[in-house]
Amino acid sequence: MIENRVEKILIVRLSAIGDVIHSLPTAYALRQKHPNAQIDWLVEEQSYPLVKLNPYLDNVIILPRKRWKKLINKDFIKGVRSFFSFFKKLRAEKYDITLDLQGLFKSAISSFLVNPNLRMGPSDGRELSTLFYQAKIDLPEKKGHRIYKYLHFAGALEAEMNEINYGLKLTPVIKSRVSRLFEENKIDAKNKIVVLNPFTNWESKNWFLESYFKLANELIKKGYYVIFTGSRDDKDAIDSFGAVEQDKYSNLAGKTDLQELAEVYRRAALYIGGDTGPTHLAAAVGIPVIALMGPTDPETNGPFGEGHTVIQDNSLECIRCWDRHCSRNMQCMKSISVEQVLRIAKKKLSD
Template identity: 25%
Template sequence: MKSIKHIDPKSIIIRMPNWIGDFVMATPILSDVRSSFPKASITAMCRIGVCQLLETDPDINEIFCFSKASGFNRRDNHRDLMEKIRQGKYDLGILLTNSFSSSWWFYRGHVSYRIGYGGNFRSFLLTHPIHPPSQLKKQHLVKTYKMLLSVLGIPVSKTNPRLYLANQEIKAAQELVKQQGVQEGDILIGINPAATYGSAKCWFPERFVEVAHKLLQNEKIHLVFFGDLESVSLIKSICRTLPPRAINLAGLTSLRELASLISLCRAFLSNDSGPMHIADALGVPVVALFGSTNEIVTGPFSQGRVIHKHVTCSPCYKRTCPIDFRCMKAIEVEEVYQQVLQALFSQPS
């Protein structure tokens, strides 16, 4: 692929991923592009569900927040999106999604240079289609995103996923947990027992209960359980037998409130999920439980303790386990408990 490192773009649009975890793992691209083009205007194009994560990001000038319609409204929606892209007069577009539609929008939106991975019948829509890495399943997704920038002469950097929170947001989170009985000097541990995509990514609820009981033997420890609206009943059942020092916030927070609360945690226990990546991007020590997915590709990037038993059928990437769920059965309560304690009390190396 011919390099275009000679260009000096004045207006850049970056199509961010749709899923929370992928979105967070793509944030180093914003830092790297800003570092390489300090005078450019950078627009982050994001689905409406995740765009709020960039509200205080210093590396971008604008958030292009959109929703994707379906059915009868789909054609009008696509036309409106392409017209808005045309109005931006972008001379460089970077696609961190692999969909045909996103490349079609950039093509019809008259973005001058269009960079993205080829495939999905979209290569002809890109001025610079990049061949997917040969080690795609053997390298972290953060690196895969960064490799797209090589055509611009930007080498793979050491920048980590990151998120920015305003001081008032953190103070609001502190006030919320204080109202729930968390006092200065107490230890707050975040727990995320759910995961988007399917139950195959989730450890057993009863084992989360057992770990929670063991952690709460320390009277200074408070647990805060996170989850989206779909996981409300699951987390309610987990918290039912736990004492008041287990705080259930499932379905009660916005994405930015979730991030602000996670930032207060001394450790974070989670399945492979978006909140896991939020914790990692905020520098919170993570204990991540993996079964059906691959921690080499989507594990915590900056820091984190991964428990993955690597049974013969894992990673299978299935939504539900078709056999006996051996990958998660092999993860024992005591091991998870000890890993959380180590994350809490180990000194940074």
């Protein structure tokens, strides 16, 4: 049993974007149980903007791993000093508990170097992470969505796990920035907006770009406005889109940060994409999602909540293989047709 008098908690979930999004409800659950505690979050730079939105946290701290790598390569001594100076400041906070939601070496060693009174983490942690925990949390054996896995950590601190609250508080400043972005890109918000996010971080999870382009043109013909999103690296590939009407789509790849992306999605009527962080962000802000999935499992990794649809061909022997690079000619993604996605999209848009 954890004592009710917990004054300082540090949540450690460093990356990736999708898992960080699924972890966000733990902050709300812990805040309900420990309303007067200082609850902080240690995260890497990429996901920082989303965690920073959460009103149930007191401080969001960036773990500057990339900066340390650059420093060490340039000036080893300076890089090492920066590393130890960072954790010295965190130790000075005198945390009662660090709660490692990630269960990897990088998160566990971070928790260890913070030196709280109690280090907690998953009993099934990888990369020798369990060696650093003083209390190991047994997660449910039954397979379920990752969001429940992360809430189970809050349950270990006697918090209620029934309510899902991401804490994505989109401020007037963020909304104003997106309004300006829409004006600059001449986005026609009078018609329903459909967001297409073609790329993921695994080659095997990507539906085909030409299929997204065909789908986009069909949606444009039906009177919808299409917005493509993605990273800066995706921009050039998406720029090759030949639209049937040039003023009925925009390519916002690389033009938003994560906070602005959340607001873009909030303004849309529908999101379509693969198993990737933006897909989970769209679900978190409450718009209908169509997820195109092959190598991963919708039960654990699909869009969370009601009103979403996963398209996956479960008749294939190789489905849910979890391979990052496909050796089977991308059969699972080839089995998803433009007509099938369009049919489901039209139904959701007419509801």
